[in-house]
Amino acid sequence: MIYKIILVLCVFTLALVVAMYSTYAERKVAAFLQDRLGPNRAGPFGILQPLADGLKMFMKEEIIPNVSNKWLFILGPSIAMLTACMTGVVIPWAPAFQGSKNLFPMQITDVNIGILYLFGVVSIGVYGIMIGGWASNNKYSLLGAIRASSQMISYEVAMGLSIIALIMTTHSLSIGEIVNQQAGWHWNVFYQPLGFLIFIICAFAETNRTPFDLPECESELVGGYHTEYSSMKLGFYLFAEYINMFISSAVMACLFFGGYNFPLIYRYIHDPLLITITGFVVMMAKTCFFIFFFMWIRWTVPRFRYDQLMNLGWKILIPLSILNIFITGIVMWLTHKI
Amino acid sequence: MQALTNRSKLVVKKEMTWVEKLYLPAIFGGLRITFSHFFRKKTTISYPEEKREFAPVYRGQHVLKRDENGAERCTACGLCAVACPAEAITMVAEERKKGEEKLYREEKYASVYEINMLRCIFCGLCEEACPKEAIFLTDRIVASDFEREEFIYGKDKLVDPIDKPIDVSVRETAEVAAFKKDKEYAHNLTWKDEKGEVKKKGH
Numbered sequence: 001m002i003y004k005i006i007l008v009l010c011v012f013t014l015a016l017v018v019a020m021y022s023t024y025a026e027r028k029v030a031a032f033l034q035d036r037l038g039p040n041r042a043g044p045f046g047i048l049q050p051l052a053d054g055l056k057m058f059m060k061e062e063i064i065p066n067v068s069n070k071w072l073f074i075l076g077p078s079i080a081m082l083t084a085c086m087t088g089v090v091i092p093w094a095p096a097f098q099g100s101k102n103l104f105p106m107q108i109t110d111v112n113i114g115i116l117y118l119f120g121v122v123s124i125g126v127y128g129i130m131i132g133g134w135a136s137n138n139k140y141s142l143l144g145a146i147r148a149s150s151q152m153i154s155y156e157v158a159m160g161l162s163i164i165a166l167i168m169t170t171h172s173l174s175i176g177e178i179v180n181q182q183a184g185w186h187w188n189v190f191y192q193p194l195g196f197l198i199f200i201i202c203a204f205a206e207t208n209r210t211p212f213d214l215p216e217c218e219s220e221l222v223g224g225y226h227t228e229y230s231s232m233k234l235g236f237y238l239f240a241e242y243i244n245m246f247i248s249s250a251v252m253a254c255l256f257f258g259g260y261n262f263p264l265i266y267r268y269i270h271d272p273l274l275i276t277i278t279g280f281v282v283m284m285a286k287t288c289f290f291i292f293f294f295m296w297i298r299w300t301v302p303r304f305r306y307d308q309l310m311n312l313g314w315k316i317l318i319p320l321s322i323l324n325i326f327i328t329g330i331v332m333w334l335t336h337k338i
Numbered sequence: 339m340q341a342l343t344n345r346s347k348l349v350v351k352k353e354m355t356w357v358e359k360l361y362l363p364a365i366f367g368g369l370r371i372t373f374s375h376f377f378r379k380k381t382t383i384s385y386p387e388e389k390r391e392f393a394p395v396y397r398g399q400h401v402l403k404r405d406e407n408g409a410e411r412c413t414a415c416g417l418c419a420v421a422c423p424a425e426a427i428t429m430v431a432e433e434r435k436k437g438e439e440k441l442y443r444e445e446k447y448a449s450v451y452e453i454n455m456l457r458c459i460f461c462g463l464c465e466e467a468c469p470k471e472a473i474f475l476t477d478r479i480v481a482s483d484f485e486r487e488e489f490i491y492g493k494d495k496l497v498d499p500i501d502k503p504i505d506v507s508v509r510e511t512a513e514v515a516a517f518k519k520d521k522e523y524a525h526n527l528t529w530k531d532e533k534g535e536v537k538k539k540g541h
Contacts, residue, residue, distance in 0.1 A: 033372050037382040197362075300368045 007108050011088050019242040020050040022291055026242075029295040057235040065228050069135045076132020077229065077236035083125035084243040090114040091250050092176045094260055094280035098272040106276065107176050114175035115163055118251065119156070122206060125244070126152045129215070132237070133225030144224035147306060148208060148215035154313035155205035155212075161321035162198040165328040166255060175251075179259030183266075189256040194324045196256045198317055203248040205313065207241060210298040214306055249290030250283070257286050394508045396477040397460045400453055401504050402497045403472055406536060409441055410497060411472035414448035418464035418473055426457035427464060443470075453496060455480050455489040465509070474506040 024039070024046065031038030039046035064070055094106035111117055126149045133145020169191055170178050182188060189196045205212040215224050226237045253259060260279030269275055304312070357363060383390055402412050414431035430450040434442045441447075464473050483489060498504055 032376050032380070035375055035378055035381050037380050037384070040384075296369060296372065297365075300372045301365060 003104065004108065007106075008089070011093065011108060012085060014093075015085060015088050015243050015246060016239075018246050018287075018291075019239055020054070022242050022246060023053060023238075024050045025291065026295050029292060030299055033296070033299045054235070057232055060231040062231045062233070063228075065137060068137045068228065072131050072135035073228075074233065076128055076135060076225075077233045077240070078128075079131065080125060080128030080240040081236045081243075083121050083128060084240040084247070086121050087118055087244075087247045088250075090117055090175055091247070091254055092179050092259055093283055094276045097276040105176075106280070110174055110176040112172070112174045112177075115167065115173045115178075115255075118175075119160060119163075122244075123153075123156060125240075128237075128240070129225050132229070136225075136228040138228055140222050141225050141227045144215050144227070148225055151208075151212060151214065151309060151313070152206055154310060155202040155317070158198055158313060158317035158321050159202035159206065161318060162195045162202065162324060163255075165195045165321070165325045166192050168325070168328050168332065175254055179254050179261065182258040183261050185263050187256065187258040187261075192256065192324075192328070194320065194327075196252075198321050198324065199256070200252060201312075201317065203252060204294070204297065205309075207244045207248055207294075209245065209294055211301045211303045212309060213298075213303055214309065217303055245291060245294055246287065249287045249294065252290055253283060253286035259283055259286075392477050394477075397462050397475040399455075399476055399478040399480050400458075400464070400491075400496055401474050401476050401506065402451065402493070403474060403506065404498050404500070404503065405443060407440070408500055409439075409443040410447060411443055411470045412448050412451065412468075413444045413446045413470055413472070414451070415446075415469065417467045417469060421463045421467035422458075423461060423463060424457045424459050426454045426459075428452050428454075448493070451493050451496065453491050455491055456486060471510075474504075474509050476504055476506060 027049070028038035028046070039049045042048040042052045064073055089108040090111060092105075092107040092110070096106055097104040129152070130145050130149040133141040133148070136142075166178075166188060167173060169188070170181055172178060172181075178188070204210075208215050217224075226234055229237060260283040262282045265278060265282075266275065269278055402410060404410050414429050416429065416431075419425075419427040419429060428450075429448045429452070431446050432449040434445045434447055460475065462475050465475055480489075
């Protein structure tokens with residue numbers, strides 16, 4: 001019990017720290033891809049920049065518009081942050097630590113419906129944006145919230161369908177199980193390349209990242225769902241987006257890229273503590289690569305227009321993912337794996 | 339129809355091949371281009387450790403010059419204030435007292451002379467308007483500050499220091515020298531003649 005509480009605190013801290021430093025990484029990566037240096041004045045190489053940003057967020061004035069619905073206004077970012085943090089509990093961060101008599105799992109709960117839980121929580125995250133945008137009593141916020149939420153629910157369908165093909169091969173919904181099956185070279189990306197492609201496109205759409213950042217870009221242009229927000233509530237919205245990005249990267253690493261497995265290393269390492277630590281490092285390396293990939297794509301690809309976005313989600317990705325299920329089924333039948 | 343220039347470009351409206359319609363190859367090409375930028379030399383200039391070069395006649399902070407004897411040239415005539423498009427200059431004039439001949443060149447001087455650096459647009463019209471060649475723009479940058487009131491520069495910040503006069507010779511161009519010799523404008527001006535002596539009208 002105590003162990004679980006400590007693990008929860010550790011994962012929570014990890015998620016927050018990684019999200020904090022991915023704001024720093026975003027600015028540095030954006031700068032380097034644009035032939036300039038990023039922030040490098042706050043601390044050596046600008047390492048303390050996220051602390052400065054956090055402090056700025058705290059010190060600003062909290063404005064709640066008079067005509068807005070006050071409780072729903074506060075509820076919006078709270079839901080966004082809550083669901084962002086809740087998704088971290090089912091991801092295996094490292095191989096279980098084999099103590100002298102107990103096995104210490106590095107996953108907070110290994111529910112046997114892990115993936116379903118993940119999708120359920122992500123769907124609730126849509127409420128955070130919708131409620132926040134609607135409760136602001138601002139036409140631009142409402143439009144931004146409507147676009148954001150319709151984008152998110154459209155791409156959830158394709159994401160779920162692409163995962164179904166994966167589950168057909170793994171015979172299990174539990175993420176810990178899926179990671180364990182990928183020992184050595186049997187990473188799922190080699191068995192489900194189309195599924196991975198669809199999943200990564202939908203992950204970009206779910207986290208509102210470019211090229212699907214129409215809700216965000218409206219906030220650069222006019223409004224978007226966080227027009228009326230200031231200080232910590234805005235901080236929550238932005239931070240929830242970065243935590244979502246981190247968790248999406250972690251999920252992609254677990255489901256398709258083997259999680260904490262890396263070919264050949266477990267043959268040479270036998271000390272349990274070293275196994276756990278190496279697994280954790282490998283997992284974080286893959287997650288960080290995907291976070292970098294998110295940022296890399298952001299500064300490469302122009303953003304979609306809204307109708308192109310909807311076209312892609314409904315008319316291209318869903319048929320493709322259904323096709324993927326068919327192909328997976330046929331191949332499994334032919335190789336007698338059913 | 340005859341083309342008006344010979345800079346025409348043929349626009350090709352081809353349908354995309356199915357490989358191109360995937361957009362994935364194009365995206366990968368784009369990713370490769372952006373990644374190559376990751377390793378290039380950055381063009382950022384780390385101010386204040388590195389600085390860019392300014393033009394020699396860069397218009398920065400103002401200076402109220404003194405003449406060769408150390409007396410202030412400004413006579414608070416107000417032409418700079420009238421010329422300023424941003425209405426940044428204000429002044430209060432006063433009469434020179436008995437013992438102050440060394441401090442001020444003429445009988446009227448500016449006891450309070452203020453330029454609001456936040457309003458100033460550094461256009462240099464005040465420098466062009468001044469008949470006494472009193473105000474010049476130098477290449478010093480106006481420093482940043484936290485309060486708006488600190489940006490109203492008074493005479494303490496604007497007048498040329500006695501011990502280290504600021505060099506504005508790049509602004510005193512050939513046209514300025516010719517202007518100085520022009521009899522129509524030669525009231526109360528000093529100039530240097532061919533031998534390098536300082537001349538003043540009436541002497």
